[in-house]
Amino acid sequence: MTDNYRKFVSRREFLRLSAIATAGATFAACAPPAAQPEQAAADAASAAEADTTITLWSWGTAMARYRDVEGNDIFVETLKADTGLDLELGMVDHPDMAAKLKAALPAGTGPDLLNTDFDIVGPFWGFVEPLNAWGEAEWGSSWKEDLFSGAALSEMEIVANIVDLPGESLYLPGNMQLLGWVYYWIPTFEERGIDPSTFNTWEDFEAVLQAFVDDDIAPIGGYSHPATFVDWFKSLVEITAPGQMAEVQVGNGKFTDSGIVTAFDLFAKVHNEYMQEGAIGAQDGNAVREPFWNGSGDRPIINIFTGTPYFGFLHHESEVIRDAMNNHVGTFLLPGAKGLAATDAGVAMVAASERKENAWEYMKWRTLGPGAEQIASTGQPMGAKAIEVPPQDTDFDKNLGEPLLEAMVSGDNVFRRVLCTDVYQQLGVVLPGVTVGQITAEEAAQEVQDAFDQSCQQWVKS
Amino acid sequence: MRWRVARGLRANSGLLFVLPGLLIYLGFIAWPIIATFYNSFFIWDGFSPDREFIGLDHYVRLFTKDRAFRLSIRNNIYWAVITVVVLSIFGFLFAYLLNQRIRLRNAYRAALFLPVTASLVVIGFTWEFIYQPEVGLLSHTLRRYGFDHLVRVWLADPDVTIFAIIVVSLWASLGFWVVVFLAALQAVPPDLYDCAAVDGATGFRQMWHIAVPLTMGTTRALWILGLIRAINAFALVFLLSRGGPYHASEVIAYQIYEQAFRTNHTGYASALSVVLLLISAVVTIFQLLLLRGRRIQL
Numbered sequence: 001m002t003d004n005y006r007k008f009v010s011r012r013e014f015l016r017l018s019a020i021a022t023a024g025a026t027f028a029a030c031a032p033p034a035a036q037p038e039q040a041a042a043d044a045a046s047a048a049e050a051d052t053t054i055t056l057w058s059w060g061t062a063m064a065r066y067r068d069v070e071g072n073d074i075f076v077e078t079l080k081a082d083t084g085l086d087l088e089l090g091m092v093d094h095p096d097m098a099a100k101l102k103a104a105l106p107a108g109t110g111p112d113l114l115n116t117d118f119d120i121v122g123p124f125w126g127f128v129e130p131l132n133a134w135g136e137a138e139w140g141s142s143w144k145e146d147l148f149s150g151a152a153l154s155e156m157e158i159v160a161n162i163v164d165l166p167g168e169s170l171y172l173p174g175n176m177q178l179l180g181w182v183y184y185w186i187p188t189f190e191e192r193g194i195d196p197s198t199f200n201t202w203e204d205f206e207a208v209l210q211a212f213v214d215d216d217i218a219p220i221g222g223y224s225h226p227a228t229f230v231d232w233f234k235s236l237v238e239i240t241a242p243g244q245m246a247e248v249q250v251g252n253g254k255f256t257d258s259g260i261v262t263a264f265d266l267f268a269k270v271h272n273e274y275m276q277e278g279a280i281g282a283q284d285g286n287a288v289r290e291p292f293w294n295g296s297g298d299r300p301i302i303n304i305f306t307g308t309p310y311f312g313f314l315h316h317e318s319e320v321i322r323d324a325m326n327n328h329v330g331t332f333l334l335p336g337a338k339g340l341a342a343t344d345a346g347v348a349m350v351a352a353s354e355r356k357e358n359a360w361e362y363m364k365w366r367t368l369g370p371g372a373e374q375i376a377s378t379g380q381p382m383g384a385k386a387i388e389v390p391p392q393d394t395d396f397d398k399n400l401g402e403p404l405l406e407a408m409v410s411g412d413n414v415f416r417r418v419l420c421t422d423v424y425q426q427l428g429v430v431l432p433g434v435t436v437g438q439i440t441a442e443e444a445a446q447e448v449q450d451a452f453d454q455s456c457q458q459w460v461k462s
Numbered sequence: 463m464r465w466r467v468a469r470g471l472r473a474n475s476g477l478l479f480v481l482p483g484l485l486i487y488l489g490f491i492a493w494p495i496i497a498t499f500y501n502s503f504f505i506w507d508g509f510s511p512d513r514e515f516i517g518l519d520h521y522v523r524l525f526t527k528d529r530a531f532r533l534s535i536r537n538n539i540y541w542a543v544i545t546v547v548v549l550s551i552f553g554f555l556f557a558y559l560l561n562q563r564i565r566l567r568n569a570y571r572a573a574l575f576l577p578v579t580a581s582l583v584v585i586g587f588t589w590e591f592i593y594q595p596e597v598g599l600l601s602h603t604l605r606r607y608g609f610d611h612l613v614r615v616w617l618a619d620p621d622v623t624i625f626a627i628i629v630v631s632l633w634a635s636l637g638f639w640v641v642v643f644l645a646a647l648q649a650v651p652p653d654l655y656d657c658a659a660v661d662g663a664t665g666f667r668q669m670w671h672i673a674v675p676l677t678m679g680t681t682r683a684l685w686i687l688g689l690i691r692a693i694n695a696f697a698l699v700f701l702l703s704r705g706g707p708y709h710a711s712e713v714i715a716y717q718i719y720e721q722a723f724r725t726n727h728t729g730y731a732s733a734l735s736v737v738l739l740l741i742s743a744v745v746t747i748f749q750l751l752l753l754r755g756r757r758i759q760l
Contacts, residue, residue: 095704099723106509123507123726224618224706278595280707281618287597425725433708438620455727 053086054358057101058115059094062345066374072317082370083361094120095226098421101127105350112353113362116171116346118155122421125159129349131169134360147368148173151341151408152383158419170348172367173383175375177344178407179417180235180304180337185292186330186399188300196332202239205335209274212300221302222271222279223288226428228303230418232270233427235304237263238337249419249456255449256442264434264441271435280435293324304334314379314396325379326394331403341408342417343383381408420456423448495739501732508728520733530709531734534717537624541713542692544628545635546685553639554681558669560640561647571644575637582634586701589630593617593702617703620710627698627711634698635691639684646680647673686749693742714738 066075076087090111092100098120104110105127114121114128121128135143144153152173160168184196192211199205212219222228237245241259248255255261271280276299282288291299314325333339347366349359365371368384376387379396381404389405391397418424430444439447471478502520506513524531560571577585592599593616601613616626650673658668696715699705705712705720712720714734722731 095724098726099719102508102723102726126510276596278615278618281615281623281703282595283590283617284594287594422725429706429708432618432706436618436620436707438708438710455725 051355051358052084053088054113054355054362055088055090055111056113056115056362057090057092057097057111058345059097059117060091062115063089063091066371078374079362079365079371083365085358085362085365087362097121098123105352108352110350110352112350112355112359114348114350115174116348117344118159118342118417118419120421121348122162122419122424125163125170127351128170129351129353129356129359130165131172131349132167135169138364144169147385148383149176149385149409151176152343155343162419171346172348172363173343173346174367174372175344175380176383176408177342178404179231179340179342180238180334181331181339181404181407182304182334183292183302183329183331183400185295185297185300185324186328187295188297189330191297196330199332199335202334202336213273217298217300218274218276218279219299219301220270220275220279221288221292221299222275223282223285224280224432225283225285226425228285229267229431230424230427232304233263233267233431234340234417235334235337236266236270238340239263239334240266242336242338245418249423249452254445255423255452256445261441261445264431264444267431268435268441280432293318293321295324295328314392325400326392326396328395330399333403333407339407340417346383381405420452422451422455426451498732498735498739501729502736504729505727506729507726508722509726513729516729520730521737523730524733524737530705530712530717531714533709534712534714537711537713538693538695540624541628541631541695542689544625545631545692546688548632549635549639549688550681550684553636553684554643554674554677556636556640557643557647558673561644571640574640577634578637578641580634582697583701585630585634586698589633590617590702593626617711618707620707623703623707623711627702630698630702631695635688642680642684643677646677650676682752686745686752689745689749690742693738693745714741 063073063075066073066078068074076089079085079087088111094117097117101110101114101121101124105124110127139146144156148156156169156171156173157166159170160166163170189196194208199208209219222232234245237260240262241257244253244257244259247253248257248260276282276288279288288299289302292302313321316322316325347363349356349363353359362371367382368387372382372384372387376382376389379389379392379401381389389401392401418427426448430439430447433439434441434444501513503517504513504515556574560567560574564570593601595601595613595615595618598616600616604610604612614622617623654672654676655668658672663671694715695713696719699711699713699716700719703711705716709717715738718731718734718738721727721734
């Protein structure tokens, strides 16, 4: 045996050392804690301090409404001041939320609270806490009707039916949105003598769009995001086959019915003829919207929905955008459509949460309390009946606030959104395919119907 | 008794040494593979207790009906062939050039290697901007120099998108190939070049008859690495196009992600994973055959 060899630990020595280390570790683990009274008090204080923590997962634009006058984010500070809760905010990109929830919720590693959106939380309602008992204990048996608007409640009822808990509440409705409403740049329309109130049919609107195109202006700004695609599609179905979206999702008809197939073609036409070149693949929405906010006239119309983040733009960190929203932006419902109202983001409590009291406090604050009032102060309508959007004392009140808030209350609020996540996902895939000519509208409709037949039967049941 | 225990421990001590590694292997590699294979025979969303046995239906659908799968296979083949061929040629040429005595040689080496050090996410976001259809650097430059007809919607054109992503992959990987080739070239004895020069061999002949054959072992190893990377390609597709438009830039790993995590078709995603595993196994066998009896120079 050489000296070099002796430098290594022999097997016997290794085993002996391992045994000693294991025994030591076992004794250490089994030894009774030698906590002193002062230490115990400190631990209790520490635990009490930890009890103010609450974790929430959300996507960015849903949180953008808590800003001071300079546009700084004050969400966490506002919550702390109002409730004493310490928020740990997990920001997840909207398209990635479902994947992250799938990994975390079954494993019990998710947050205490979720910002909900039908499109992403759909398969995960089974992991959230039923809230009827909480609500009744807090406000009495008729709490839902007392506290929330009809449009908000209709969506809550559908969710409960889907999860086979009819009458139950699985989230509290937060801010509301409308679909089928276009934002336009008022000065550009005025310069051209265009009055949106004269649009009686979709063809009237198309004639205006074509006039812009004839002047080498792509009138609509569009960009690539599954939610944007689906929002456009839903809005266009309300023109080609009003109400049919709701019908096919409960088994009365199919996505391959002619009215819905026509909506696929119309979607492609809008993207190919009236939006800027490459809209279907433009991933940077801010870059697309910039010419709109600048009021250059190069892009007089943007998007089709008024939830995230459009109401939020009223108090955007950019002064240019705030000025635009307050003074230069108008809206009109797509001619021929009825429009849709829906919850933009609700709040759900995760059933596995160990801080449910804190979670409930947050939910009340965010949907009915000062947190909801803060959102409403930014021009965003809420599902809570008692919370109204205060006047902004700018042209916003006349141009956007009045028509949109009126539509929210008195419009056609029948729930006609895409309900099943698989249909939503499939639409996000096939709509670009139709737009760039890879597949026909009929093939796209068939693929969506196949996705529905394969995975969405529970919606029919509900 | 004590003696017997000691003898037993001594006899099995090898097993004790490998036990931690074995447990990790069984828990984190073997068991997931078995579970994936098992799950591929079910319709299952990945988290609910209910699952429906459907036998080989997922595999039948995959090979007979799934257009996205066919496109994914096609794109993986494009990815493998283009990256391996282009990186072999240009990686070697750049390395050969940077192995010569030229000014600022180290600066060129550093510049070529720089993308390798960058995070793929950063690379993705950077190239997303470059490929922007309206204001992106590429389209803007093409328009500025009168090549408007070449401008495309780079990340939403079914004929272009996968190639646009492969270009990013080439840009991100070239530095690694150059460095590995460079190491191999520096191991070639300089005497051989001197002898060849005495015999009248020009620069190109020296490269072709000395440098290329003597670095072939390294080249083969890089081919295998390139193939494996191509099969597992995911991040750039996820960051730049999310597989679109309409599956045109999808690759198998991305399709698995979509099915497993975005649409919750865990059973179908498992079938896809099994197929990906088989493809990887075939490539690995090919690798073993290719390298059998040869020395790898890395």
